[in-house]
Amino acid sequence: MRHLRALCAIADTGSVHKAARQLGMTQPSLTTQLRRIEQAVGGRLFNRERTGSRPTPLGRTVLTRARPIVAQMSELIREAKDAAGLGQAGPGGRLRLGSTGSRAVPGWLRRLHGRLPEFDITFQTDVSANTLLRMVADNQLDAAFVHEVEGAPLLVPDGIELRVLVQREPQFVAVPATHPAARAGRAVAVAELADEKWMVDPSVDGDWDGLRQVFAAARVDPRVVYGDYLSAGDLVAAGEVVTPCQPTSQPRPGMSIVPLAGDPLGVRLLVGFRTGWGRGAEGDAVFDDLRASYEEVAWGSPAYARWLAARQSPALPAMA
Incomplete structure (x- = not known):
């Protein structure tokens, strides 16, 4: 399973460097692990290009078999934890959130803790929006706050519903x-x-x-x-x-x-939910508290506040 997760991480992130970050290991260690996997299967699984790592035809074949196995194992672990009474750490349940870097995150979590004090809320960050969305699709996260750069669309997995927080945030x-x-x-x-x-x-x-x-x-x-x-x-x-x-x-x-x-240069700010979950009470709470936190940090940032005031906040109608 460790080898299969490593292959999926490299494919999802498009980079051995990014995959190593996601997996919590060093890049040389992951490179060595990949070489061992390639030796075991008898061929190169990724082409190392200047822009990243891309699966070879053999790599795509292996990934086609690996992804369902990884997803099934994640689901098995979740079900086992639920059966053992570990799936809901608080009386109200659990809430698993992720985000790329944003100053809105601390206020988001503070608001959610106040709104849902009975929930066990966990949080993790990752520089890769694609990785976070994949984690939502694999039921490792309930929601992820991500950004999509203009001209570089995200790879949105099946089973993900996106809600737009800001249609266009200037960089x-x-x-x-x-x-x-x-x-x-x-x-x-x-x-x-x-x-x-x-x-x-x-x-x-x-x-x-x-x-x-x-x-x-x-x-x-x-x-x-x-x-x-x-x-x-x-x-x-x-x-x-x-x-x-x-x-x-x-x-x-x-x-x-x-x-x-x-x-x-602009980005679209999005929250990715598992399809159906994001329109429930918890999903609405996640989205509404993030929007309130974002508004707070936006107006608290001098350069951005001036930009918003000059344009009467067209990108953020909730602030107008």
């Missing part, structure tokens, strides 16, 4: 506080940042694809470095890079958050 850019756009307090054009080094996290689904389309539309070819967004803030503050960011991001010493002129 801003984090620049050094010494940058002219930061000092002027205005939106910055992509062309003005053509000579900057852009940091992108390639493990975040769709981010690089979306940004590459923005560069192409602006006819610029800036230098791109790869890293994780957790460390990007320090490099921005040091004047080394600029990086795309959520509009709810907060400025920090040495760094400013500014809109991109013309809003060329």
